[in-house]
Amino acid sequence: MAMPSIHFLANPARFQRFSARILPWLGALTALLWASGLYMALLVAPPDYQQGETVRIMFVHVPAAWWSMAAYALLAGLGAALLVWRHPLAALMARAVAPVGAAYALVCLVSGSFWGRPMWGTWWVWDARLTSMLLLFFLYLGHIALSRAFDDSERGDRAAAVLALVGVVNLPVIKFSVDWWNTLHQPASVMKLDGPAIHPSILTPLLVMAAAYLALLVFLVLLRTETEIGRRRLETAALTGR
Amino acid sequence: MTRKRKRLWLLLGSLGAFAVAVGLVLVALNDSLVFFYSPTEIAAKPPPAEKSLRIGGLVAPGSVVKSADGLTTTFDVTDTSHTLKVSYRGQLPDLFREGQGIVALGTLRADGVFAAREVLAKHDENYMPPEVADALKKAGRWKEGEPVPGNTK
Numbered sequence: 008m009a010m011p012s013i014h015f016l017a018n019p020a021r022f023q024r025f026s027a028r029i030l031p032w033l034g035a036l037t038a039l040l041w042a043s044g045l046y047m048a049l050l051v052a053p054p055d056y057q058q059g060e061t062v063r064i065m066f067v068h069v070p071a072a073w074w075s076m077a078a079y080a081l082l083a084g085l086g087a088a089l090l091v092w093r094h095p096l097a098a099l100m101a102r103a104v105a106p107v108g109a110a111y112a113l114v115c116l117v118s119g120s121f122w123g124r125p126m127w128g129t130w131w132v133w134d135a136r137l138t139s140m141l142l143l144f145f146l147y148l149g150h151i152a153l154s155r156a157f158d159d160s161e162r163g164d165r166a167a168a169v170l171a172l173v174g175v176v177n178l179p180v181i182k183f184s185v186d187w188w189n190t191l192h193q194p195a196s197v198m199k200l201d202g203p204a205i206h207p208s209i210l211t212p213l214l215v216m217a218a219a220y221l222a223l224l225v226f227l228v229l230l231r232t233e234t235e236i237g238r239r240r241l242e243t244a245a246l247t248g249r
Numbered sequence: 250m251t252r253k254r255k256r257l258w259l260l261l262g263s264l265g266a267f268a269v270a271v272g273l274v275l276v277a278l279n280d281s282l283v284f285f286y287s288p289t290e291i292a293a294k295p296p297p298a299e300k301s302l303r304i305g306g307l308v309a310p311g312s313v314v315k316s317a318d319g320l321t322t323t324f325d326v327t328d329t330s331h332t333l334k335v336s337y338r339g340q341l342p343d344l345f346r347e348g349q350g351i352v353a354l355g356t357l358r359a360d361g362v363f364a365a366r367e368v369l370a371k372h373d374e375n376y377m378p379p380e381v382a383d384a385l386k387k388a389g390r391w392k393e394g395e396p397v398p399g400n401t402k
Contacts, residue, residue, distance in 0.1 A: 053379075055378070056383075057372070126370065127344075128343075132369070133284075135282050180271075187275075205377070
C-alpha cells in the first residue's frame, strides 16, 4: 500500500454516507458564495482604468480557467488511482468530473472570446495560451467520449484514464505558455511569484468568485459520483438478473 | 516489488518520457509557437519579403501620425532597444494609444516599413480602478505599460 489514505472513501457505501451528509451544506454554501460573488463582481467592484466595465468578464473567466485546469489535474489523479491502485471509486468519480471540467473550460473560452472582441479587437487568435486552453476542452470531450465508447464500461474507464494521464502535460503548457512564448494573452496577474498585479478592490471579488466556482465543482462532482455509483449498481443488477 | 509498485513506476516512467518528448517538440517548434516577433528579432533576422507575420511591441510615444484622409495611421513599434515603423489602413482597437502594447499582422516592405493589415491591442496584466491608476501616475511611481510597484497589495 503506497498510499493508505486514498482508500478512505474507497468503499462506495461509505462514500455515499459521507456525501449524503455534506451535500446539503455544500449546496447552501455554493449558493451563498455565488450570490455574494456575483454581487461583488457585477455591482461592487470598480471599473478598471483601461478596460472600464469590461473587466467584469474577468470575474467569470479567470476562476473558470483555474478550476478547469485543477479539475483536469484531479481527472489525471483519478486515472492514476484507477490504473495503478485499481481504486473502485476512481473510475466513477472520473466520469463525474469530466463533464463539469469541460463546462468550466467552455465557460473560460466563451467568456474570454467576449472579452477579446472589445479589448484586443478579435474574438479569437491562435496564440499559445488560447490554443492550449482549447486543447484542454478537447481533452475533456475526448475523455467523455472514450469512457463511453466500449460496451464494457471498465474498458472505457481504463482507456479514458490513459487519455487523462497523457493530457496532463498540457497543464504546464497552459500555465506557462504566456511566459515561454510571445502571446496575445496577457501574463499571469494573480499567481505569480512577486505578488498579484491586481488592486485589492478587484482581487477580492475575484477570489470570492474563485471560491464559488470551487464549491460548485465539488458539489457537482460529489452529486454526480453518487449518481454514477447508482448507475453502476443498476447495470450490475441488470447483468446478473437480480 | 509488488504489482502495484511496478504499475506505479511504469506509469511514472512512461509519463516522464512522454513529457520529455513533448518538451523537445515544443522547443523544436519554438519559432512557429511564437505569436509575434519583437522589433529586435526582426532586426536580427529580417523575414523574407511578402511573408506574412506578426510583430508586437509598445507604440512609441509621439510617433502616431494620421494621414490627411484619416484612414491610414503610421506609428513606431518599439521594444525599447529597436524600433519598427508600421503603417496601417483601417480601424484601430479601442485600447490603441501611445505607450500601449499592440500586435500587428502584415508584411515587411522593402523600405523597412511594416505594412499591417490587422492591429490588435495587447492588454497588460495590471488591474486597478481608475483613481488608483491616476494616483500612482501623479505620484510618479508608475507609467502605463510598466509593471506596477508592489503597492497594489
